[in-house]
Each structure stands twice: as structure tokens, then as C-alpha cells.
Amino acid sequence: MSRTLYQKLVDSHCVLRLDEEHVLLYADLHIMNEYTSPQAFAGLRERGAPVRRPWQNVAVVDHIIPTHPLKQRVILDEASALQASNLARNCELHGIALFDTNDPLQGIEHVIAPELGMIRPGMVVLCGDSHTTTHGAFGALGFGIGTSEVEHVLATQTLVHRVAKNMRIRVDGRLSVGCTAKDQVLHIIASIGAQGARGYVVEFTGEAVAALSVEARMTICNMAVEAGARSALIAPDDKTLDYVSTRAVDLKRHLPRAVELWRDLCSDPDARFDAEHHFDASEVSPRVTWGTSPDQSIRIDERVPDPAAAVTPQQRDAAIRALRYIGLEPGASLQGLAIDRVFIGSCTNARIEDLREVAKVARGRKVDPRVRAMVVPGSGAVRDQAEAEGIAAELIAAGFEWRQPGCSMCLAMNDDVLRPGERCASTTNRNFEGRQGRAGRTHLMSPAMAAAAAVAGCITDVRRLERADER
Ligand SMILES: CC(C)[C@H](C(=O)O)[C@@H](O)C(=O)O
Ligand code: SF4
Numbered sequence: 001m002s003r004t005l006y007q008k009l010v011d012s013h014c015v016l017r018l019d020e021e022h023v024l025l026y027a028d029l030h031i032m033n034e035y036t037s038p039q040a041f042a043g044l045r046e047r048g049a050p051v052r053r054p055w056q057n058v059a060v061v062d063h064i065i066p067t068h069p070l071k072q073r074v075i076l077d078e079a080s081a082l083q084a085s086n087l088a089r090n091c092e093l094h095g096i097a098l099f100d101t102n103d104p105l106q107g108i109e110h111v112i113a114p115e116l117g118m119i120r121p122g123m124v125v126l127c128g129d130s131h132t133t134t135h136g137a138f139g140a141l142g143f144g145i146g147t148s149e150v151e152h153v154l155a156t157q158t159l160v161h162r163v164a165k166n167m168r169i170r171v172d173g174r175l176s177v178g179c180t181a182k183d184q185v186l187h188i189i190a191s192i193g194a195q196g197a198r199g200y201v202v203e204f205t206g207e208a209v210a211a212l213s214v215e216a217r218m219t220i221c222n223m224a225v226e227a228g229a230r231s232a233l234i235a236p237d238d239k240t241l242d243y244v245s246t247r248a249v250d251l252k253r254h255l256p257r258a259v260e261l262w263r264d265l266c267s268d269p270d271a272r273f274d275a276e277h278h279f280d281a282s283e284v285s286p287r288v289t290w291g292t293s294p295d296q297s298i299r300i301d302e303r304v305p306d307p308a309a310a311v312t313p314q315q316r317d318a319a320i321r322a323l324r325y326i327g328l329e330p331g332a333s334l335q336g337l338a339i340d341r342v343f344i345g346s347c348t349n350a351r352i353e354d355l356r357e358v359a360k361v362a363r364g365r366k367v368d369p370r371v372r373a374m375v376v377p378g379s380g381a382v383r384d385q386a387e388a389e390g391i392a393a394e395l396i397a398a399g400f401e402w403r404q405p406g407c408s409m410c411l412a413m414n415d416d417v418l419r420p421g422e423r424c425a426s427t428t429n430r431n432f433e434g435r436q437g438r439a440g441r442t443h444l445m446s447p448a449m450a451a452a453a454a455v456a457g458c459i460t461d462v463r464r465l466e467r468a469d470e471r
Pocket of ligand 1: 036063
């Protein structure tokens, strides 16, 4: 029978079919952070259970870590310091590899796992964090799990998985100049809605997806969860195999055989999907969110929608509330809207290609003096590479703060927070009330658009700057 890529991955990892809807799924890799693992380890300790396969687990401190530029980082907040020291103690106790606070390779979990070659096509990857969908960019099935599931995975290296439905999102055509994977995914989420992929594993296909770099594909899969998707997938191709082969150095002599197997990882041509959507990349423009949900975005040349035009009363009320919070009127233009802060970071957009885009815009320009702009690389390796390429120096010369890696103001669990009322151009993935600080106002956009906002002092169309460059 024809199968989708998702079904193939479930089949190849199914330890036991539990009932009509559930399978016990084997996990090739389990990633942990300091935030969602403490209770799981405590539960294990209470039961006197060991970690089943410590070598298939890895941990990193990322959510609560300070990002100030000092080389040695000390976590001052007591509760956060305790989370980090607990993680270190638990990893030591159970023999689990840890990227601790001052490890040169520390970074955001979803950034370091792929860059260190831990993610390979065909894997099942679990992590107590919703953006584990990122790893779908490699044809690996990534699921965010809850703390009780983290405990179950530690004890058994398996997960009770409720089998999801299959959705295919096909994107043909070509992205135009100034438009990126971030704009593409914001466009898709705006169209299908923040719950549009709820209950589904989404496979992205089509020539526009094939044309994306592996890092850009990570941006797409990362944000699939913002449309409610359980997981996301992109079938591996030559680009994926190149990226993984150069990083998964431990595979050594098994690599040729692995590559052969990876090539077969795709949906059968006549596989059945429960839902399908089709997009044309040439219709994508730079996008910015106007509200407090990732599906509330518009093209930069559009006007903020009128809640009165909403389809359902719930949508209307949500739009009214969102506009009140964000401080905008229906019909307003986002272009020219003054901002206080710029945040370039997160597992969505803090890899080297993202920083290159930022540098391209910032080069020869200055951050507007009214704006505080921070660049938080996704990992120590990204930071080092950006320094080696001269990007860091360019950004510093332009007036950006060049910081240490971590989640930072993506969710404001460290000192990097918006003050009440501050408006921020952000390359992150969530814009709900208070996400970047109490009463802070977040506008999600691409790295290039955020860089353009930094130099303009207001939300602007990056293509205008690019056109000015051409003159
Ligand atoms: C803290 C963590 C549980 C959370 C997630 O699951 O995604 C965070 O990473 C986020 O982005 O909101
Ligand atoms: S960078 Fe943001 S989205 Fe990614 S794991 Fe950290 S807090 Fe979550």
C-alpha cells in the first residue's frame, strides 16, 4: 500500500501498535533543556528507574541563560541557576551529554542539534519543546513532548504516540527578491490559520521548497507548529544529504549505506493525504504580524484589517483585543510605524544564513539612534562563524549589540525583556501578549525586514532599501 513519508517513519519506529489510534514509537534521539526536564528527572528518581539509553539523549541550557557579551556567563537569577545546576547534576548522574552554560558549542537546542550532525533523515527526534518540528527539514520526525512524556522517554526511549493525519502543503513558483522562507511560512499560516494544521503532520513539497537552503527549510518546519501542526517534514534531497554528511562525522564507513537509505525517504507518488494546500511562492511578499497570533500577518504594503470584516464573532473579538494590545487602528499602515527594539535571534532565524541577511542590510548603515537592536546568534558555532566572516564586526559597527547565544528575548525568560509598551521588530515565532515582556508589543518578520526596521527606526519594506542600494 502506498504510504506518506510520515507513515513510513511511524512504521519504521513502531515498537508496538497499542490500539487503533496509538503506537509506541522508538526515539532515536531525545533532546532536553533545563526548563522542561527537572520534574522528569525527579519522577525517575522517585521510581528508582535508570535512563534506558543515555547515549541517545543530549541536553542543553538555553531558555534561561543570560546573553550579555561577557565570555564567562553566570546565571544570577536564583530559580534559573537552580534549573541549570539541576540539569548538570542529572546529566552527570545519568551519563548524558550536556552543553552547559559556558560550553563553546552551547546554543538553542533546535539550532545545535542539526549543526552538530545529530539530526539525520529518517530519525524520530523528541524534545520537551514545541519547536522540535524544526528537524523535519531533514526528513526527521520531530515532536515536542510534555514533561511526563520526557520522563517516559528517559525511562524507555519510547513515546506513546497518537497517530496524526497527513497534510501536504505544496509550494510552487519562485520567491521574489527580498522575500524569504520566513515570509513564505507567515503567508501560509495567515492563509490556513493558527489551528489550520491541528492534528496533522505536514509535509512541505514543491519546487519552491526544493529551492530553499536547508537552513531556510528549518525556518519553515520550525513555524509549522504555529499553524498547530504536530510535526513537519520535508523529504531529504541532495542538499540535505550534503549538509548531514559533512556533519554526521561519527557515521564514517556507514555513511554510503546511510545515504542510500536516506534517498528512499519520500512519500509514494500515489500516497493519500487527508488534506492538501497549494501555494505559489511568487505571490509572497515581505510580511509582518499586526496582532498577537502568528496568523495575524499582512503584506508590508497591506493595511491592518478591520475586525468588522472577520468571518466569525470569535475572530472579530480576537482581532479587536489584539489591536487594542498592540496599539493599532484598523486600516493603519505598518510602514512607518516607529519601533523601540529589534530582536534578531531564536530557533526560527538565528543561523548563519539569517545573520548574513542581516549584515547585507546593515552594511554601511547605522541603527537608528532611537532603537536598541540586539543580535543573539543561535549557537556558539554560529557566533564564531559570524565573527570569522566579519559579520559580527559589521553589525557592531552599525550599532547592533552582539550577544551570546540562547533563547533570550524570544520568550524573555532571562534579562532580555521588552519594557511595557515597547514595540519590537522580531525574527521570532510567537507574538502573544507578554511573550517578550509584560505589555511588550511584538511584530514578527524576517531577519532582513528586522534589520531594515533597525536602520529605518520604523517598520519598513526591505525592498525599498535594496532598491536604494541599486541606484
Ligand atoms: C519553554 C518551552 C516549553 C517552550 C516551547 O515548548 O516551545 C518555548 O521554547 C517556547 O518557544 O515557547
Ligand atoms: S528560541 Fe524561542 S522558540 Fe526556540 S526554543 Fe527558545 S524560546 Fe522556544
